[in-house]
Structure formats: structure tokens, C-alpha cells
Amino acid sequence: MIGCLVVSLAVSGGVRGTGRVQLVKVVVLFAVMAGAAFLVLDRFGWNPDRLLGAAAAGSGLGDAFLGPGVQYGSGPMAVANRFGQLVTVALAVCCLPHVTMRVLGAPGGRATRTAMRWAVGQLIAISALLLVVGLGAAAVLGGPALSGADPTGSISLLLVTQALSPGGLLVSAVFSAVFLTALTTVADVTLAAAASVARDLLPRRPRPGTERVPHQDRHARWAAAAVGAVTVGLSLPAAGWNLLVLSTLAMTLAASALAPVLVYTFLWRGFTRRGLLWSVYGASALTFALLAVSPLFSGSPSAAFPGLDFHATALVNPGLVTIPAGFALGWLGSVLDRGSGAACGYADLAAAVTSDAPVR
Known part of the structure; x- marks a missing residue:
């Protein structure tokens, strides 16, 4: 059902429609992350030293928790994995297909630079909030509890918000933010793939009698439906x-x-x-x-x-x-x-x- 919703958004909304949903997603995500970070800092009296100490103690790793690359262990291969992650993330964030699609779709060079400044600013702000929430998860719940619930750490945000706000309102907001993030990201990736298919693989000349219809746009919508269907099929065994x-x-x-x-x-x-x-x-x-x-x-x-x-x-x-x-x-x-x-x-x-x- 979620896959069908994603494909429908990509086909019917297009770049403009998914862009509007992206704006809503940013507002919801920022509000949720700010609320969770506020509860974490309030829990530890707005004292960063207390938060860092509690996170290190709760993680079960001691002071090593605050160092870089602890998840990779030690040795030359650990160093290679750590630097490989840093270099990959630094380049990939700017080059993901749905990101470049948005940037290259700007009306000009000045608009492109403005969009990138806003994007980098939002990324820095949300990453800082995520850092606070992650430390709060280790401090409040502890590393063993987080690993026991999910060894990959994918649901740490949900677990810490549930512990800090038992009423359920913040947890519901987190679910909404996660869903909107997944919805808009996958829809944008689908659009990027569909644009490539429509531009590079499908015929560019319209059939007789369809000259009034923007044929490339029509091809892109059909390509989005096809790419989305294939993607949903591939996602089922990888769930x-x-x-x-x-x-x-x-x-x-x-x-x-x-x-x-x-x-x-x-x-x-x-x-x-x-x-x-x-x-x-x-x-x-x-x-x-x-x-x-x-x-x-x-x-x-x-x-x-x-x-x-x-x-x-x-x-x-x-x-x-x-x-x-x-x-x-x-x-x-x-x-x-x-x-x-x-x-x-x-x-x-x-x-x-x-x-x-x-x-x-």
C-alpha cells in the first residue's frame, strides 16, 4: 500500500507536487527533531557535560563511545572503513539522483546557489538535532537495550521519544515525520529514474494526433509508473x-x-x-x-x-x-x-x- 502511494505521488504530482510535499516534510521533521532534542536536553538540565557522560556510561563502551569510528573496532581495516564512510557520505549527499534533479531543475545559476545554501543549512540543523537525540537515546535507554530492540539502531529515535514522552503524541509525530521522509525521498528517486528513462530510452517524437500533448511529460509519467512498479516488486524481498x-x-x-x-x-x-x-x-x-x-x-x-x-x-x-x-x-x-x-x-x-x- 505504501508503494502504491509513493508511485501515485510520483505519477500524479510530478516534480512540483513532490516539491510541495517536501516542504511540508521539512517543517514536520524539523519540529519533531527539535521537540525530541528539547526533551533530551531538559532531561539532563541543559548541561552538555551531563548528557555526554550519561551517554558514554549508558552505551557500555565508556569513553570510547565518544571517539570516532568505534563501531568499526580497531586496526587498519577499521581506519579504512571510517575514512571510507566519511568520504562517501560527503560526496554522496551532494550527488544523489533526487538531489541533483532538484538542483539542476532550478531556473538559473543564482537560484541554484540559493537552493544549495538553504539545503546545506537545513542539513546542518537537522544533523545537530539528530546528534543530541542520539546521545539521549544512549543515555536514557542504554546501548544494550537499543541493540536488543534492534541491532541496526534504526528505531532508536522511536524508542527514545517513547521513553521521554510516554503520552504518545511525540511518537505519533515521529511516525509522521519518518513516513513523510520516506514518501518524498522514494518519490523523488522514482521521478529521477523516470526522467532518465523518458529522456534516454523512449522515443522523443510524438505520435500523429498527439502533438498537443507534451509527449515527453506523458512518457515521463508512464516511465514513473513502470519504474515504481518494478521498485515496489524489488522492495518486497528486501523488506x-x-x-x-x-x-x-x-x-x-x-x-x-x-x-x-x-x-x-x-x-x-x-x-x-x-x-x-x-x-x-x-x-x-x-x-x-x-x-x-x-x-x-x-x-x-x-x-x-x-x-x-x-x-x-x-x-x-x-x-x-x-x-x-x-x-x-x-x-x-x-x-x-x-x-x-x-x-x-x-x-x-x-x-x-x-x-x-x-x-x-
Whole structure:
């Protein structure tokens, strides 16, 4: 039912409709997170030292809880996983398909920069509130209780709000915020995929007698319905997977396959179509291969297939390997594809970005 609702929003609302729902989501999410952070800080007398000390004690890890990368343990592989996560998240947040779709859909360069400033400001504010709520969850409930309820930590927000506000009003608001966030995010991803299908795969010339109907818009709506149906079908067998598996896959793909394309497109005159294809397909294949043999897919209780063990590496965040590979493949493919006229396309794009002309 949720999948059908997501597809309906993508097909009927389009970019404008989902954008309005996004605005509502931001307001609800910010209000819920601010309310939860207020209750956490009030619980500890608005004293950050008390909150940090209680979180460290409740986590069961002591002072190590306040250090970076404690979830990865120690050793060289832990360092690689930690830095891989930092680099992947930093690049992926800016390059996710639904994010770039919104940014590139702005009417001009000035509007794009304004939208990015608002987006970064909201991200910083919500991340700060989430940090406070996360510390409150460890301090109020304790690490063993959180792990016992859900080893992945996905429901920590719900558990801590239920403990701080037993009446249920805040818990209901959290459910609403989580639902709106999932609804708008998946709808935007569906629209981004549908736009690619309609632009690149479907015919662009309208059939006789349909010239009055915007055929590309009609194709995009049909593509959104088809992509949404396939996505809902694929989500059913993956419903019991650890969300960390899916989020790591999405983030690594965005950082490894899309970030090199965007960077080269805007900053390198010699970037060509062959370089784009090599970067996208090569980095994507490498990402799937490394994640398939990682502990995220097998060999651990929280893996996608906990009953099997075919992992061959302890690298959980392969971004340190796949991101340089994506850039290298894009460079190599472009170097081997000289004489394609890429400089002219770069000049047109640079002129549009630095002015108020629409980015196409």
C-alpha cells in the first residue's frame, strides 16, 4: 500500500507536487527533531557535560563511545572503513539522483546557489538535532537495550521519544515525520529514474494526433509508473534487510558513479561521453562486486543474508576504492576518446551555470 502511494505521488504530482510535499516534510521533521532534542536536553538540565557522560556510561563502551569510528573496532581495516564512510557520505549527499534533479531543475545559476545554501543549512540543523537525540537515546535507554530492540539502531529515535514522552503524541509525530521522509525521498528517486528513462530510452517524437500533448511529460509519467512498479516488486524481498545495507549501496553508488561525472562535467573541458559511460558502469560494477563480498551481505547477524557466509573482505565501506576508480575510469575513457567535441559542450554548460540562464 505504501508503494502504491509513493508511485501515485510520483505519477500524479510530478516534480512540483513532490516539491510541495517536501516542504511540508521539512517543517514536520524539523519540529519533531527539535521537540525530541528539547526533551533530551531538559532531561539532563541543559548541561552538555551531563548528557555526554550519561551517554558514554549508558552505551557500555565508556569513553570510547565518544571517539570516532568505534563501531568499526580497531586496526587498519577499521581506519579504512571510517575514512571510507566519511568520504562517501560527503560526496554522496551532494550527488544523489533526487538531489541533483532538484538542483539542476532550478531556473538559473543564482537560484541554484540559493537552493544549495538553504539545503546545506537545513542539513546542518537537522544533523545537530539528530546528534543530541542520539546521545539521549544512549543515555536514557542504554546501548544494550537499543541493540536488543534492534541491532541496526534504526528505531532508536522511536524508542527514545517513547521513553521521554510516554503520552504518545511525540511518537505519533515521529511516525509522521519518518513516513513523510520516506514518501518524498522514494518519490523523488522514482521521478529521477523516470526522467532518465523518458529522456534516454523512449522515443522523443510524438505520435500523429498527439502533438498537443507534451509527449515527453506523458512518457515521463508512464516511465514513473513502470519504474515504481518494478521498485515496489524489488522492495518486497528486501523488506527484512538491514537498512545499512541499502543506504551504503545507494551512497557508494552516488559517490563513485555520479560524483566523478558531475565534477568532470563542470570542471574539465575534455570530459567525453565515453568517459561518462566508463565511470558510471565501471564504478557501479565495482561497487556491487565489493559490497557482495563484504560483511554487509553475509557473515554477520545484521547482514542481508545472515544464514550464509561468503564474504571475502572486511571492508564495509568500499568508497576508498570505488571513488578513485570512478574518477580514474572517467579520465581514462575521455583520454581515449579525443576529438569528440567535448570542449564546445563544456563552454555552453559553463556559460549557463555562471549566468541566470536555465541549466539543461
